[in-house]
Amino acid sequence: MEGQEKKSNKDEYLNFLAKEKEIADRIIDHSRSMISIINRNYIYEKVNSTFCNAHKVITASIVGKTLGEVWGQEIFQNIIKNNIDLCFTGKTIRYEAVFNTPKSGRRFFEVTFRPIADENGEITHLFAETFDINDLKLSEKAASEKEEEFRKLETNLPIGFLRCDREGKIIHANNAFLTIMELQAENLVPDLNMKNFYPDERFFDMQFNNLLECQSKSFGRISLKNGKGREVPCRISGFPAIDEKGVPAFIDFIVEDSSREMMLENRLLQAQKLETIGALAGGIAHDFNNILATISGYSEMLQDDLPRYSPSSEKVSKIQGAVLKAQSIINQILTFSRQVEQEKIPVDVSEVLKETIGFVKSAFPPKIAIRSRIRKRKANVLADPTQLFRVFLNLMTNAMQALEEDEGTISVRLDVVEGKRIQHEINKDIVADEYVLLTFEDTGKGMEPSLMGRIFEPFFTTREVGKGTGLGLSVVHGIISEMDGEILVSSRKEKGSVFYVYLPVSKEYADFEATIGGKKKILFIKGNKHESRIFSLALENSGYELMYISDQKNLEIVMSDIKDRPDLIIYMNDSKHIRPENLIGLFRKLEINTPCIFITDPNQEIFEEKILNSGIVKQHLLKPVSLKEISNAIQISLK
Amino acid sequence: MAGILIVEDDKELREMLKISLTRRNHTVFETGNGREAITHFRAGVTDLVVTDLIMPEEDGLKVIIKLRELKPSIKIIAISGGGKAGPGSYLNLARALGADAIFSKPFSTNDLIAKIEELLSGEQVK
Numbered sequence A: 001m002e003g004q005e006k007k008s009n010k011d012e013y014l015n016f017l018a019k020e021k022e023i024a025d026r027i028i029d030h031s032r033s034m035i036s037i038i039n040r041n042y043i044y045e046k047v048n049s050t051f052c053n054a055h056k057v058i059t060a061s062i063v064g065k066t067l068g069e070v071w072g073q074e075i076f077q078n079i080i081k082n083n084i085d086l087c088f089t090g091k092t093i094r095y096e097a098v099f100n101t102p103k104s105g106r107r108f109f110e111v112t113f114r115p116i117a118d119e120n121g122e123i124t125h126l127f128a129e130t131f132d133i134n135d136l137k138l139s140e141k142a143a144s145e146k147e148e149e150f151r152k153l154e155t156n157l158p159i160g161f162l163r164c165d166r167e168g169k170i171i172h173a174n175n176a177f178l179t180i181m182e183l184q185a186e187n188l189v190p191d192l193n194m195k196n197f198y199p200d201e202r203f204f205d206m207q208f209n210n211l212l213e214c215q216s217k218s219f220g221r222i223s224l225k226n227g228k229g230r231e232v233p234c235r236i237s238g239f240p241a242i243d244e245k246g247v248p249a250f251i252d253f254i255v256e257d258s259s260r261e262m263m264l265e266n267r268l269l270q271a272q273k274l275e276t277i278g279a280l281a282g283g284i285a286h287d288f289n290n291i292l293a294t295i296s297g298y299s300e301m302l303q304d305d306l307p308r309y310s311p312s313s314e315k316v317s318k319i320q321g322a323v324l325k326a327q328s329i330i331n332q333i334l335t336f337s338r339q340v341e342q343e344k345i346p347v348d349v350s351e352v353l354k355e356t357i358g359f360v361k362s363a364f365p366p367k368i369a370i371r372s373r374i375r376k377r378k379a380n381v382l383a384d385p386t387q388l389f390r391v392f393l394n395l396m397t398n399a400m401q402a403l404e405e406d407e408g409t410i411s412v413r414l415d416v417v418e419g420k421r422i423q424h425e426i427n428k429d430i431v432a433d434e435y436v437l438l439t440f441e442d443t444g445k446g447m448e449p450s451l452m453g454r455i456f457e458p459f460f461t462t463r464e465v466g467k468g469t470g471l472g473l474s475v476v477h478g479i480i481s482e483m484d485g486e487i488l489v490s491s492r493k494e495k496g497s498v499f500y501v502y503l504p505v506s507k508e509y510a511d512f513e514a515t516i517g518g519k520k521k522i523l524f525i526k527g528n529k530h531e532s533r534i535f536s537l538a539l540e541n542s543g544y545e546l547m548y549i550s551d552q553k554n555l556e557i558v559m560s561d562i563k564d565r566p567d568l569i570i571y572m573n574d575s576k577h578i579r580p581e582n583l584i585g586l587f588r589k590l591e592i593n594t595p596c597i598f599i600t601d602p603n604q605e606i607f608e609e610k611i612l613n614s615g616i617v618k619q620h621l622l623k624p625v626s627l628k629e630i631s632n633a634i635q636i637s638l639k
Numbered sequence B: 001m002a003g004i005l006i007v008e009d010d011k012e013l014r015e016m017l018k019i020s021l022t023r024r025n026h027t028v029f030e031t032g033n034g035r036e037a038i039t040h041f042r043a044g045v046t047d048l049v050v051t052d053l054i055m056p057e058e059d060g061l062k063v064i065i066k067l068r069e070l071k072p073s074i075k076i077i078a079i080s081g082g083g084k085a086g087p088g089s090y091l092n093l094a095r096a097l098g099a100d101a102i103f104s105k106p107f108s109t110n111d112l113i114a115k116i117e118e119l120l121s122g123e124q125v126k
Helices: A002-030 A049-055 A067-071 A073-087 A134-156 A175-180 A201-212 A259-305 A311-336 A349-363 A385-402 A472-482 A529-542 A552-560 A580-590 A627-638 B011-023 B034-039 B060-070 B087-096 B109-120
Strands: A034-039 A044-047 A093-101 A105-117 A123-132 A160-164 A170-173 A217-225 A231-242 A248-257 A345-348 A368-374 A380-383 A408-418 A434-442 A486-492 A496-504 A521-525 A545-549 A568-572 A596-600 A617-622 B003-007 B027-031 B048-052 B075-080 B101-104
Touching: A002 A049, A034 A049, A067 A073, A073 A093, A073 A105, A105 A134, A134 A175, A160 A175, A175 A248, A201 A217, A201 A231, A201 A248, A231 A259, A259 A311, A259 A472, A259 B011, A259 B109, A311 A472, A311 A617, A345 A349, A345 A385, A345 A529, A349 A368, A349 A380, A349 A385, A349 A408, A349 A434, A349 A529, A380 A385, A380 A496, A385 A408, A385 A434, A385 A472, A385 A496, A385 A529, A385 A627, A472 A486, A521 A529, A529 A545, A529 A568, A529 A627, A545 A552, A552 A580, A568 A580, A568 A627, A596 A627, A617 A627, B003 B011, B003 B034, B011 B027, B011 B109, B034 B048, B034 B060, B048 B060, B048 B109, B060 B075, B060 B087, B075 B087, B075 B109, B087 B101, B101 B109
Parallel strands: A368 A408, A521 A545, A521 A568, A568 A596, A596 A617, B003 B027, B003 B048, B048 B075, B075 B101
Antiparallel strands: A034 A044, A034 A123, A093 A105, A105 A123, A160 A170, A160 A248, A217 A231, A231 A248, A345 A380, A408 A434, A434 A496, A486 A496
């Protein structure tokens, strides 16, 4: 009875154990991990059914096999073996690896090895649990890719982004913000406050308080002080990042650099201003031309009434001289306001530039170095060569005047650039595939930015009253605009100024019909050889036969030849070897009456009235003379 | 000696032209606006017209068109001193509309008279 009881207790216990084992086995079998027991010889002693399923085999075909046989020798040696050896030293090992299982292919697993010791404490086996973490890995990877993408976007965005704490201290700023503020990453010290960039801290506090009250706000354009102490106009918006309690945990700012926008706005404003002044000046010029026509008409009548060479006649000549000067100023105003029609022909800019440089080299003080780099041999634009000469001469003269104590360097460059490349640089529509870009750079005293905005206005001058009319650059602006070109300037105080002139390249070549000239012979009595060359560039294609003479002897030879005498003489007053009185003397001696056009400089008073009144001067033009004026004068004189 | 009509809104300039042409023994008619030039035009006695282009009421271009209609053989000289659209382009337009000569203000009166007499003597070769 007692024995039976004992037996039944033992059975019960065994039953209990068996049940417990069954439950434990079931738990192990149903685990989502591959579970196994491995001995010191790297042989599987036990595996669960998840393990078998993954390998699509039954338990018996795994138990007794080595890990190398199950996973492949290479994977065993490279990935598994070390970890197992480590585990046999008594450590629990956890690692991640990719394994290939017959059931699911290549997947990510997390492997845990736990040492199992026997009753003597010696580690004889290890417990391996291999858990499929592939899905987890994939979503982790996707999340980190998303984050990376966002980070890249935030980094590369041309808009400054920064996050501040509730005190305004900058927690994070992207690259664009650093670039706008001209900062380096190391400038972002922990205590850096957004407030530091504001010129007025109270203004910042006011804005910041708004944001702390949970209102997003666009603050418009504010000038921030950048890392180099310069002011940068920025468009700023703020957004409170509100946490679950409804309080802004951070304040985010978006900072956009609006310097370019401002610059374009300013330029537009300048252009509009010039346009308005131009219209106004044009209207005034119109009235003045009527007045001048009246004055000049009456003085011509007076001149006819008065005996030639009488003192009164000379006084009338002075009135006429003054009219001519007034006319020249009005002409400049009209050129600025683009109300003078320019006669344009295809002309090689490099040639005009070279002549201008030659002219300038002979006229400027010797300590001024003039460097030129002409990249393109032939660059045709549609222009009046005399006007182009005027533009270049003016810019170089200005450069010379900007140099202190007549010392320094003027650099001139000619390049050809693609139209589409300069789309963002110039404020006009691109009208040609290519543009000539002329750069005039000096090492002079430079300009204040406030001055720079006004230099193209007529009568604006920084020189003392009486020195220069203040029309030079406005005329330059007018001529270039009339050519669909653009002039821009950049300048730094004490460093110098650079003028950029863009002119559209013309595909037309100088072979249009030369009918105006009708093969009439024009004798050109040269003044400065470079300036004369400009005039001949202008007239070469008009169908006139041009001859050039610069000395008295040759002049006499040409004029004595009755058969081949020129139909017209153009005389430039700075001809060194032929004086006006020599010319008049020759005319009297040979008893000839060839019409003459005199081109004189309004600033040089060497021209005597008696020469103008001698009767041989058919037309008297004052420099600067345009192609249009000279062709008109030629046509009138040849009638 | 011919009949010349001057259409010019600037009184001083008009008078100056009148005097200088009268001195050359021409008969000069004058008016300060284009509308009057058209309504009072006397084809029988007018051989040549000197007209300004920018004027109140009717402008010079209209004068050129109208007078050409009224008297196809009339000689026309346009003068202009610049306005919003530029003297060059206005004058060129005048030329296109049939002006025989164009002068940009301020011009030499002697050149203008020479041109007038050339046109009147019929030597003008177009």
